[in-house]
Amino acid sequence: MSKIVAGAAIRGAKKIIGEAQKLYDQALKEKGKDAAVEFPETAFFLPMAYALLGLEVKTLGDIEPVLNEAKSLIKEEPSNKLWLPYLGNALDGGMAALLGEEIIMALRYLYGKEPQEDCNGFFTDTIMRTLGIQLVDGRMPGVAAILGAAPDNKTAVEIVREFQKRNILAFVGSNVNGRSIIDQLKEEKVEMGWDTYIVPYGRDTFSAIYPLNWAIRGALTFGGHKKGEALKCLKYCQERVFAFGLVLGELDDVKYATGAGAINMGFPIIADTDIPEIRPSGICTYEHLVKELDHKRIVQRCIEVRGVKVKISEIPIPVAYSAAFEGERIRREQTYVQFGGKFSKALEYVKGVDGKGIEDGKIEIIGPEIDEMKEGAAYPLAIYVEVSGRKMQQDFEPILERQMHNFLNEAMGVFHMGQRNSCWIRISKDAHKKGFKMKHFGVIMHARLHDAFGKIIDKAQIKIYTKQEDIEKLMPEAEKAYNARDERLAGMTDESIDTFYSCTLCQSFAPNHLCVVKPERLGLCGAYSWLDAKACYELNPAGPNQPITKGKVIDAVKGEWEGVNKFIYDKSNKTLERFHGYSIMSNPETSCGCFECIIAILPEANGFMIVNREYSGFTPAGMKFSTLAGSVGGGAQTPGFMGVGKLYVTSKKFISADGGLKRLVWMPKDLKDSLAVRLKKRCEEDGMPELFDKIADETKAVEPEQLIEYLTKVDHPALKMPPLM
């Protein structure tokens, strides 16, 4: 029983530390103690060592204290008879294993031996942040780290498909006697990558540290825990990161040791072999180590043991359906037919109507079905959805409509891009072979609208047009609606309403943070506008979006309201007292960790820069996004630094208390390009059409001196504004 496990974990830890020591000694000899050691694109050095020990490993020499701590955690193996308590020792062995494995991987990076072929290697901070929001909003209910190999390829594929169906991210790797699940999936041509929720980390067990030192960073970024707060970080993982390990095939000592490390983080281990189980709970929330010999049941068992909350809606279509297929690409040669894009006219339109006129679930195909279409051709398409419900409001139409992107994309073999009359849809040959038809667009929309918006809609009826003349007929009405919506949204200001909405969705991750979503300042993740939040409140009155009555205005310029202050105090576990909605310098709003962009003060430029998380280069603040992010997340109020949604840049309330757009001196070129139309318009509105070009990007300057030089040259207005500090 678990004595065997404890013995194996301690032996495995010894092996790992032995290997780490060997590589370390060799590296020290060959590269010297000052050689730089780092993982790519992270602000957390060796994240496990950083979180648990508070150590910033930058050079080879810095590894020594980590190695020493790991060695001190290796205790005696339990004896055959009259043994002494071994659980604590085994858990310590697990921690040693994690620290040791991290050292091994860092040293491999030093020698350019990582990532391994077909594998992702170390998971960057950017990936972690991007996935963070999916983990909190339930799109990704859990994370599986799969080690080993299934008994056959078919089983391997079945298991990952089961995870995909449930939107559970599967990290795959390690091996059994040299055979890795990575190769099993590769041989079966399973598409792997972040988009498909199947990510290969490496073919040996040591590299299983990647998912784990990815998880521990969640505690630092979203949880707001500080380096060295080991217990808090580990418990954060247990309570908020729904990860678990699935070991396929025989376990060796190193796997046991790694498993013991995972258990320290609250991640249970499920195996498909006849191992001794550890069922009592305490370090993990439920069982620690269980076996499930039936591969058909194993995914379900994983979900039970970790307590993953999976919301699964069965949709009666002939292809698999899950968020894991959202990022699936369908290339031209795989395409059976396509609609829209630059190939034909297409539109999608959701309209709230009187319930009397429609029949719930009715799906009409007006024009040819897929069987009457030619392979490889493009056809016109209009997906016209009429919905009704007592709580349905016109304001919700765009929200429902925008969901069409996710809803359709999540079908395996369907690709969707864009929106409104600029959408582009492909159906793959595989999907067609399996029997996917045009009517299934309707089936999906009907099922998902009810599932996601059941509280506001009672009926949904879908018409699918595939003839050119029908599209032409419908287009003017749809365009009229699109324009009207834009005008309504554009006309909405913070002053024009008396209620904001909170978003505490991320409190499952960042317990002291909340967003105050306003018409002119969307949620920092970019996913929640004021209208979205309002709709969510209607949908789920006890949910994370709650109305905040603004109450008395305390400071109109800085954006401070009595009602907001009271609300944030109550809902931030009494850690926040004041928010200035339009300022970054005084009482700025906080961040969870999911922010699309960071605004940071550049004192020498008397202004601010903004950087989006996709930008991985250096910024004039002397830091990369990932490093900057460290001072922003976790619900902390740090004047001069703030996480925001992209579109906030184009709001009239963009740091308006600190001078607004005129203070913006630098942003990455990609970001600037993507916002160009709106941003230029805002510059014009502020009476400075030339400002757009005066904002520097990385092609103009990265170093602060360069930046000042550039700003001076173009006569950027920030330089002449009152000093920020």
Added chain:
Amino acid sequence: MSKESKGTTDLKKIAADCGIDMVWERYADQTPHCGFGQLGLCCKNCNLGPCRIDPFGEGASVGTCGADADVISATNLARHVAAGSACHSDHGREIARTLLLYGEGKTDSYEVRSEEKLKTIAQELGIDPSGKDLKELARLVGKAMLDEFSKQYDGLTFLNRAPKKQQENWNKLNITPQGIDRPIVETMARTNMGVDSDYKNIIMGAMKAALADGWGGSMIATEASDILFGSPKALRAKVNLGVIKEDEVNIIIHGHVPLLSDVIVTASQDNEMLKLAKEKGANGITVAGICCSANEILMRRGIPVAGNFLQQELAITTGAVEAMVVDLQCIMPGLTKVASCFHTKLISTHPKAKFPGMEHIEFGEERALDIAKEIVKKAIENYTRRDKKRVNIPKESMDLVAGFTAENIFYYLGGKYRATYRPLNDAIISGRIRGVVGIVGCDNPKLQSGITHVELVKELIRNDVLVVQTGCAALACAKDGLLVPEAAQKYAGNGLKEICETVGIPPVLHLGSCVDNSRILIACSNMVKEGGIGNGIDELPVAGAAIEWMSEKAVAIGLYFVASGALVVFGSPLPVTGSANVAKYLTGGLESIVGGKWAFETNAQKAARIIIRHIDKKRNLLNLKPAMYKARVLKV
């Protein structure tokens, strides 16, 4: 059913053949016991008497002063409690004083073996440890600990360890001890002739004195000992008279305070002493303990245990003990009679405890090691006087694992980084473990000389109750093989077995000597703090039993557990049953006031039922599921 071991029977026969009366014979001579004494109905507290109340209602119903059965039995009980508390507290004071002496540089026989504990305790006592060297810190902590004894108003520092609910209740009832000594003095004062005549009020006062023991004197004894002699860690050792070695000098240490026992162990390992032993023809020196001295050096140094309280005379009858060194508490004056028939040298060491017929070598902390060497030397020299023909060492010895504390449980359950009580609380919540019970106290010929403990413990662990132990009760169960990890497989219910197998622990955990019952108080508080099983000790599914109790110290221990909210089961009743009111109050009325109460039951099976019913009631009140598994059926 467990029986007396063959070794014990053999030794009893040897003694009988020599015409020696031991505790069992003397006990028989005392029976039937005085009925008035058993019922608590005689009062000798003033010279108007002695008075006694007729329990049958035919003779006097009040004493000369007019005190009735209620007053007399409550007064007697209170005085027992005061004596017990005084005993533990005096023990604590001596260790604290030694810590101070070490800090002042007045002794080099001791050192700080647990720096971590010293620092933790310092902070708890309001002393900032940063920038202070060990000696200075020891001085300040020793001083602060001694101040706890003489505090008049402020309340004991360690009371802060108790759950808020208990603290508030004690304050409300006005039984929060102001210091350690004062409530003991108060108890003696209020039970003087013509003072307190309200039995409830007397018992309240007694509870204050008892709390001063559990959360004061005993707790300081434990903590200061951990600082000086090391915080225990789980370790292996052996127990029973079989640890006495035929070819070595055997020194038995008996008594309670580790100040003596620890340095005797050190002295016995001295090369010079070992050389001397060789010269005298011995292969080495064995030190083994009896009673709580045994527990102190077992817990911290893994020194073998010769036996518990009732084995003190038997040890001498092995004919192989060169010296029995005693300090105080639980030392039978009858020892000298037994020793007079053997070569064993009896050495008393404590100024407060002299025995006619024993050689007295007074122990002093300042010269502790030198004195210890002198004692060891005497033992070695006595080896040549051993009569080999009269050596009868029983074969029985048993392995055990000891060394559990309220603090190291954190590590054993979660390792360095997840140190926690969570798995324990989870085990209780899930019903794998039904509850936790402390089986403590003495062994007593009135019951089965230790075997009642064994029966009770077996019955409890079969029902998935985790047992923690101290004192002679622990040693009784250790001798029966209940303190080895393998015992889980053999005796424990399925749920408890799963937990033992997960953690690698025996189903019965040895927490130390009788002052270490304070560890159980802390463990209970930690369980409350971990959460999910109630807001106070009174809500936990826990209980205690000292079924073979005999000492006044046991009465004090029992009462501080009751006052802290626990059910406490004694075997033979407290001497209060002559007053229906007092008996009812102790076994019922107190529960609504402090959460705990007593129960009296001599039969181990029935006592187990009482405990299990109580635990199940508490589980029910907490809305916990019933125990996960049915009780295990053990083959007899």
